[in-house]
Amino acid sequence: MRPNRWSALFIAALCALCLSLSAVAAVDAEPLSTPELEARYRVLVEEMRCPKCQNQNLAGSDSPVANDLRREIRRLLEEGFTDAEITDYMVARYGDFVLYRPPLQRNTVALWLAPGVFAALGLLALVVIVVRSRSGRGAAQDNAEPGLTDIERRRLKELLGADAGESNRRGKDGDD
Numbered sequence: 384m385r386p387n388r389w390s391a392l393f394i395a396a397l398c399a400l401c402l403s404l405s406a407v408a409a410v411d412a413e414p415l416s417t418p419e420l421e422a423r424y425r426v427l428v429e430e431m432r433c434p435k436c437q438n439q440n441l442a443g444s445d446s447p448v449a450n451d452l453r454r455e456i457r458r459l460l461e462e463g464f465t466d467a468e469i470t471d472y473m474v475a476r477y478g479d480f481v482l483y484r485p486p487l488q489r490n491t492v493a494l495w496l497a498p499g500v501f502a503a504l505g506l507l508a509l510v511v512i513v514v515r516s517r518s519g520r521g522a523a524q525d526n527a528e529p530g531l532t533d534i535e536r537r538r539l540k541e542l543l544g545a546d547a548g549e550s551n552r553r554g555k556d557g558d559d
Contacts, residue, residue, distance in 0.1 A: 420460045427456050427469060430484070434477050 415421045425442070431452070433444035441449050441456075452473070459469045470482070479485040487495055531539065 415457060415460060423466060424456060424460055427460075427466060428453055431456075431470075431473060431481050432483055434481060440483065 415424055428441040431441045433439050433441055433446055433449040433452070435446045435448045436444045439449075441452050456469060456473075459472065464472070473481050479488075479491060485491045485494060
């Protein structure tokens, strides 16, 4: 192999190593006492959001707060709390923000309705654009001036005729 190729392979391996370090950071070292608790733990940390990270669940975050919350969930599971009790405990401490799917309440209605409202508005805008383009009424025609009068048409023909005559003369004379 040429030296250039070795350096490219080295850089690719270094990049792969750097990218894999973040995956190792969020792995928990100590297993729970039973496989059932482990499965419940995985579901809970996937469904709960890290309060420090903007849009990352507890399973994928390596922040100190996420580590503390994962440790707290482990403790509560080992003490026999149900999933609902653990969720209620986390919501009481961190609010509905900790849940990826907050319950439908008066203060979260906008979160649940906004995607549908924006999709409906987008669809309505698309329908208006398609209908306008098919009817021949584009933005250019909406802003167009009304038609010319007979006098204006004659004057325009005179100007265009004189202008066309001048350009024909220039083309024949070679004065471009």
